[in-house]
Amino acid sequence: MSTNVLRTADGWWVVDGDNAVPVDTKAVTTAGLLADRAAVDEAAASRAAGTPVADLTPLSPVTVPCRVVAQMVNYHSHARDSGFTGDIPPTFFRKASGSVSGPYDDIVRPGHVKLLDYEVELGLVMGAPLPVGTVVEERDLPSYVAGLVITNDVSARDIQLPKTQFYESKSYPTFTPTGPYLTLLEADEFAHLLDLRLRLSVNDELRQDRTLADMIVRPARALTLLARFQTLDPGDLLLTGTPGGTALKAPPKLVEKIGALLPPAVKWKAFFKSQAKNPHYLRPGDVVTTSIATPDGRIDLGGQRTPVADEH
Secondary structure (H helix, E strand, O other): OOEEEEEEOOEEEEEEOOEEEEOOOOOOOHHHHHOOHHHHHHHHHOOOOOEEHHHOOOEOOOOOOOOEEEEEOOEHHHHHHOOOOOOOOOEEEEEOHHHEEOOOOOEEEOOOOOOEEOOEEEEEEEOOOEOOOOOOOHHHHHHHEEEEEEEEOOEEHHHHHHHOOHHHHOOOOOOEEEOOOEEEOOHHHHHHHHHOEEEEEEOOEEEEEEEHHHEOOOHHHHHHHHOOOOOEOOOOEEEOOOOOOOOOOOOOHHHHHHHHOOOHHHHHHHHHHHHOOOOOOEOOOOEEEEEEEOOOOOOEEEEEEEEEEEOO
16 A cells, blocks of 8 residues: 655654654655655554644655656647647656745746746656666566655746747746655556546646546656666656646647748747737636545545745
8 A cells, every 4th residue: 555755844754544653764855765664664554643634734755956857748638739749759858956845835936937837747756776778667667666746847938938948947946846745655556557647726727637548658668768868866756747738738720830930039929929818827826736646546646735926
């Protein structure tokens, strides 16, 4: 059975229903905690009364600094929304680990950003080194991936698109809400990954709702492709893409063809003018909620609640 681990300013906790039992460990990093699984197992087996989860303030269960890597356009529904046709080459990009924030922290919109978007994603937390050249089969996933987290790949589209700059547009502080739980899986539970359903709502309006069955490049294959050039270590984080339903969508084909004839400055000005009318971009006062779980609740990563605020 999976184990949900919570991190607070006071340390690590194993969640059991509405209560949480402290983990007796000196670990201060995610990698350190994963190296002390005996302490986690002991807390999970404890019959202590614990502390009400509602009384705890969760931090991101993924500590920084760490590597934060993400997959681009990795759900069929997102590919359709983005106007892609045919085969989509697997593509990765990096995010600054300084973008990682807690599951209830504000998403802070920088003053120069107008088109702020959301992307609920399943995060894989590495539990063992992944050297360059590693080939990961489905059966090998438990040997490399320790657990799962909810992430939100918040994106400044007006930075990303004209500059084709993923790193900057997705790396501002608070642009990777993570948690609340680090869900540690048993080996046999990896067989249920495709049943996980990702859901994201803005102000209680459901925007994204898909299972991992919609994924293009699944975790084992993604790790193999990433390991062609990138080493990962315990505690590192891989965001595995978002389903359709983001605020950004490709323009209609006719508009796209006309836009291709315009000078770049004119094209982007027209595009951003039209996007400014799109009510789905995040604005101060909005509240984003996310959840990832299997229908039977066997694996449940909890939920995020992140208000949107302007930079002070």
